[in-house]
Amino acid sequence: MNIKKLLTPKQIEICKEEKSYYQRIGIKKNILQIAIEHNFIKKKEKYNPHSLELLKKYEIIISDENETSFFIECKELLGPNRLNELEEKLQKKIIQQTIPVREFNEKFDLILSIDPDIIEKKIKQFNAFDSDDTEILDLLEMILKHGIKNSVSDIHINAYEEFSWLRYRENGRIQAKYLLNKELAERFSLILKEKSGIDLIDVKSPQSAGFTEKFNNEIIDFRIEIAPSIFGENIVIRILDKSNNLKSLEQLFPKEHPMSEHLFHFINEKNGFFLVVGPTGSGKTTTLNAILTQRDRLHEIIYTIEDPIEYKIDFVTQFQVNESVGFDFDTAMKSIMRQDPDVIVIGEMRDKQSVQIALKASHSGHMVFSTLHTTNAYMALERIRDEGGDLFILAYSLSGVIAQRLVPMLCTCKTAASSETGKEYFKSEVLGYEKNGCIKCNFTGYYSRVVLTDIVFIPPDMKTRYTFYMALKNSTVLQAWDNLITFSYYQSAQYLYNEGLCDHETLQSELFSLGYMDED
Numbered sequence: 155m156n157i158k159k160l161l162t163p164k165q166i167e168i169c170k171e172e173k174s175y176y177q178r179i180g181i182k183k184n185i186l187q188i189a190i191e192h193n194f195i196k197k198k199e200k201y202n203p204h205s206l207e208l209l210k211k212y213e214i215i216i217s218d219e220n221e222t223s224f225f226i227e228c229k230e231l232l233g234p235n236r237l238n239e240l241e242e243k244l245q246k247k248i249i250q251q252t253i254p255v256r257e258f259n260e261k262f263d264l265i266l267s268i269d270p271d272i273i274e275k276k277i278k279q280f281n282a283f284d285s286d287d288t289e290i291l292d293l294l295e296m297i298l299k300h301g302i303k304n305s306v307s308d309i310h311i312n313a314y315e316e317f318s319w320l321r322y323r324e325n326g327r328i329q330a331k332y333l334l335n336k337e338l339a340e341r342f343s344l345i346l347k348e349k350s351g352i353d354l355i356d357v358k359s360p361q362s363a364g365f366t367e368k369f370n371n372e373i374i375d376f377r378i379e380i381a382p383s384i385f386g387e388n389i390v391i392r393i394l395d396k397s398n399n400l401k402s403l404e405q406l407f408p409k410e411h412p413m414s415e416h417l418f419h420f421i422n423e424k425n426g427f428f429l430v431v432g433p434t435g436s437g438k439t440t441t442l443n444a445i446l447t448q449r450d451r452l453h454e455i456i457y458t459i460e461d462p463i464e465y466k467i468d469f470v471t472q473f474q475v476n477e478s479v480g481f482d483f484d485t486a487m488k489s490i491m492r493q494d495p496d497v498i499v500i501g502e503m504r505d506k507q508s509v510q511i512a513l514k515a516s517h518s519g520h521m522v523f524s525t526l527h528t529t530n531a532y533m534a535l536e537r538i539r540d541e542g543g544d545l546f547i548l549a550y551s552l553s554g555v556i557a558q559r560l561v562p563m564l565c566t567c568k569t570a571a572s573s574e575t576g577k578e579y580f581k582s583e584v585l586g587y588e589k590n591g592c593i594k595c596n597f598t599g600y601y602s603r604v605v606l607t608d609i610v611f612i613p614p615d616m617k618t619r620y621t622f623y624m625a626l627k628n629s630t631v632l633q634a635w636d637n638l639i640t641f642s643y644y645q646s647a648q649y650l651y652n653e654g655l656c657d658h659e660t661l662q663s664e665l666f667s668l669g670y671m672d673e674d
């Protein structure tokens with residue numbers, strides 16, 4: 155394949171620059187991969203009858219769809235020619251209805267306000283001509299809305315020598331989005347600083363703050379981290395969507411989930427050590443909060459040590475680590491241990507010290523919950539071993555580990571799978587589903603996300619504990635795995651497939667990225 159035929163010289167230049175950036179940080183990527191990430195080259199996609207282009211061209215809103223027809227809403231009825239043309243394109247009968255202009259405009263604006271094509275166009279316009287303050291503000295709001303709509307957990311703006319790069323963390327993975335010129339990135343930074351009350355003058359030291367805004371009747375918290383880097387400011391906008399994050403444990407693990415009963419048993423123990431692990435943006439905090447909310451908060455003393463506190467939970471005392479006033483992790487832990495807790499939650503175990511303190515607390519009659527940054531349940535144990543955690547205490551106090559990540563869930567517009575590949579891959583009884591597209595899911599076919607998990611529970615009987623201890627000590631944990639209660643990522647994917655929650659394509663690529671080469 156000749157890159158020069160596919161890309162313009164400017165695009166090649168951008169890709170080359172990024173390639174060398176990746177090389178510097180030790181990641182191998184070729185020009186083609188980078189070009190695809192930037193949408194310079196479109197990957198072949200299944201033909202989607204309802205693209206935003208189409209809605210814009212005909213000025214219509216698709217309100218419903220059945221086997222034979224599309225129901226559309228418009229300001230004025232389409233004439234016979236345009237109607238015919240559209241029916242041909244959509245391959246279905248069109249049933250149209252006018253709605254008041256104002257109502258139409260509101261609905262239509264809502265659809266377009268999160269149109270990534272328009273965002274891209276506006277950014278390019280700015281890069282070429284400059285714009286006034288309100289336009290920049292609108293653009294930034296549009297990017298935030300687009301992020302919320304797509305369940306993006308973080309938006310990163312990283313400065314490089316010539317340009318800044320705006321990227322989304324979606325489902326735990328970074329997705330390349332937009333290239334901003336220096337000036338646009340700086341103006342975004344100013345707006346964010348003003349919104350969150352960060353010092354505008356100080357660009358030399360890292361700063362963090364947050365602000366709250368209402369989008370489509372939902373209250374969203376944004377946490378802003380700004381730090382200087384060699385070529386300019388590095389900005390991270392973390393989107394804390396409360397509606398998304400205060401889920402109940404039943405929502406995450408419904409009754410029909412094969413691990414549901416075990417889970418409710420192990421997380422409600424009086425003492426022990428329970429871990430929720432996964433990469434950034436994998437929904438660990440959501441799961442941890444769901445676990446806490448279903449403990450008996452009225453009759454238990456629950457303390458958390460967090461940095462930062464992301465969500466407030468009723469009847470739980472939350473402590474924020476603040477090193478600048480000497481309230482560091484160690485001090486916080488010592489202090490709360492003297493305050494007679496039943497349950498202790500350690501936001502994240504980042505170092506040796508926190509691992510050891512957590513283990514000690516779990517061995518002295520408390521139930522300790524914490525999170526770690528590892529890929530699967532097994533790696534969590536390895537990591538604790540590496541941090542010098544006491545293996546005896548670990549073996550005798552660990553109740554369970556949930557490793558997780560979030561995967562896109564099929565929207566209700568899903569259709570029956572068109573091939574048996576998924577059925578075969580998951581050795582399933584059912585055919586499964588594949589994505590479609592509708593207004594609700596912004597024509598992506600996916601709406602919201604579900605957890606894909608790798609779980610291990612350690613039954614408390616002495617024989618199991620002893621075998622587990624010996625296995626930990628002799629680095630043969632995987633051999634002891636059979637005696638524990640486990641539920642692998644593959645089994646979890648199989649469950650999501652059988653329940654019709656996810657498609658084969660999504661699950662297989664997720665398993666692949668987790669290192670599962672095939673079903674064995």
Ligand SMILES: [Zn+2]
Nearest residue numbers: 565567592595
């Ligand atoms: Zn849909």
